[in-house]
Amino acid sequence: MNAYEQLRADHAAGRVDNVIVALPDLQGRLQGSRLAVPHFLEEAADHGFSACTYLLATDVEMNTGPGYAIDAWSTGFGDFLLRPDPATYTTLPWDEGTALVIADATWPDGTPVPVAPRHVLRRQLDRLAAHGLTAHAGTELEFLAFDATYQQAHDANYHGLRPATRHNVDYALQGLTGLEPMLRRLRREMPRAGLTLETARAEVHPGQYEIVFRYAEAMTTADHHALFKHGTKQIAAQEGRAVTFMPKYDDGEGNSCHIHLSLRGEDGSAVLADPAADDGMSGLMRHFIAGQLACLPDFTLLMAPGVNSYKRLQPGAFAPTGIGWGRDNRTCPVRVIGSGHSLRIEHRVPGGDANPYLALAAVLAAGLHGIENRLPLPDPHPANALADPGVPRLPGTLTEALHHWEASDTVAKTFGDAVTTHYAQAARTELAAFERSVTDWERHRGFERL
Template sequence: MSAPDPYERLRADAEAGSVDEVIVAVPDLQGRLQGSRLSVPYFLEEAARQGFGACVYLLASDVEMGTGPGYAIDAWNAGFGDFVLRPDPATLRALPWDEGTVLVLADATWPGGEPVEVAPRQVLRTQLDRLAERGLTAFAGTELEFLVFLDSYRQAWERRYAGLATATSYNVDYALQGLSEIEPVVRRIRREMVRAGLAMETARGECHAGQYEIVFRYDEAMTTCDNHVFFKNGAKQIAAQEGVALTFMPKFDEGEGNSCHIHLSLRAADGTPVLADAAAGDGMSDLMRHFVAGQLACLPDFALLMAPNVNSYKRLQPGAFAPTGITWGRDNRTCPIRVVGSGSSLRIEHRVPGGDANPYTAVAAAVAAGLYGIEHQLELPAPHTANALADPSVPRLPATLTEALHRWESSEIAAKVFGGPVVGHYAQAARTELAAFETAVTDWERLRGFERL
């Protein structure tokens, strides 16, 4: 029996008066959703069939929506023309916090129908297609942490994000008390995400005051990334409606940062898990050993896709309980690659990405790295059993965005597996971020130098 057509269900809901608008959105380079609201009749009669035009600069801009030369998409020379957003009906879902509205994610294509290869969804699809050629499918889960503040977004902006009140007063990691001020908003986020179709697994307070984590069920990699951007967008909207603010930025202050640990496993075409081998002494198949070895080999070159901003590297520093070296371990949270689970649940946990990571490019990087290890039959070194954060013998991850950019641009592996346009496009995004940071005067500089220098 075939699944019901989501567009027919949408038509029925519109006729019943429960839906009157459709948001068509594309994930941008930062993993944010950009798009437009369409009436249901216009969507069904036009956009669902022919696509919907949107300006090409949406996939060639920084966090401030600034664009310029250097990207693979040159919006200025293209006259700020349009590409076509083609809705993916599998992503259509209602927004419980926005009555009468549904959202559908779209793929960016050129007018002739060719995919925009630098679009985050397409970057991931390319790597998943490479996996499929080997008869493999990737399953992923993302664990997002965020900080909740009792101030509204407007109040936080007017205060330039200084002196904000966290929604818990102290470390509430696994705590069942001290959550009275944070629970109203996170309870609403949990419940409305479930109403929207996400399958929640766990939720708990975290280490930083005001920090919380909600974990949703793993799924096929593209679906997980779609759920990830849907969740981030919706959580912020719900927080705004509740008069509070939340942030996913990797490092808000000197306290614990916000991570986005990515769990990743592989299955054969028939759904059989392929990473485990009960006959092996460590329970890992040869394919998994190559897959993990590929993560280690590519981590320095692919770090930019997992840590794309200046602030990303404030989290990846010694003493921050985030990975700083290149190694792996069994159930060792001090390693960037943690092998966890057993049997059919055996998987890697990639601990480098922070809350700012674009899930599509981060998962694409992990898949591409694993494929590199498989294709080259890389040997896996012994697991790290001690504290990798305190071991000076462990090779280091890039410590700054500048270093990550250099590794990415000069990487022969990246050029081969992602292609020159993708490498150049995301390099330009990093250069734009660095240029903005290097010309900014920070509060730290004023405090340090206003009077005393």
């Protein structure tokens, strides 16, 4: 039974009465519309569903303007088509009677919208396929949970919120009693929505938790990542809690999104591994890692897209600040772990705000740069790369990351002019909004004493 036959059956049985057609936006959020099942099956499933082009040219507040590759104002806020991908069809246990399908954005003539995050990733997957390779990935998302509803958090201006646990609960098996009803729903309902759960545990910051799902083909992993964030917020709200994935909520531990990634040959072989090599790594893997290091400064913008991203990427924050790699070394941005078929990299730069499609595209593009240019791999870092002043630094601010992005010939060659311009404008919009804001830090520092 294919996806839409399943939808017909679910509708006939009274299990599904509406379908969300969802588009991942620049922030990796799912945006879209609810369609009645008959209308979806008769029209949208085959012909697509119209949505305003500005959905791929907004900041987090849904503000748009000139400077993006899609200029909605100058084109009269017209539409593109959302073409559902039937492979993404699922039902949502936390949203009774609702199915969801993720869509690709195309222009009316059927050509892809080049800046759409799903298309940005697909281009890199197509490049990889030209080398006879496929990518498997998993993302490890962390979030903070609070003893407040989203309305209460908003009314408190997001200040003074009480975390859902009282202390550091890293690996803890107790102290989670109040949070457990929500966590149990996540562990139970996400698999029912199609995600394969592997592990779940408490993390370092009070109220922090991580749920890890089994690796999958890279596009599927990105789709599942977006669905997980969407569903977690809905389940939390139903349980009277607020959760945040922002990289740095306060001075405590930040929320990471570590990306685990391996490559396979067309026959499913583990092309990153070489049992005959002293370090177990193939020449391909060495080039792939070298590409990560070479491209990190220029590609950081796709992994750390916001002002807050760089509050996490600071010394002492248990997040990378330098550029290097190491065997099972969590102080490096690129950590090599596993052996044989499980040999993989763990990319530790992205935080909880990362758009999974763009972050995965950046990792793959960097690896392909290393493979195609046969870049040599420097020695691994054996110690604490965070404390080594000799290690080259990651961009320390969004402004610095934007400068690298725009000045890079590699970015323009890899992603094209439209993507380069579009995501530069997204960064500029974020920076402009931040620079207009008056922060608590400024009030505390200057209200009385200046």
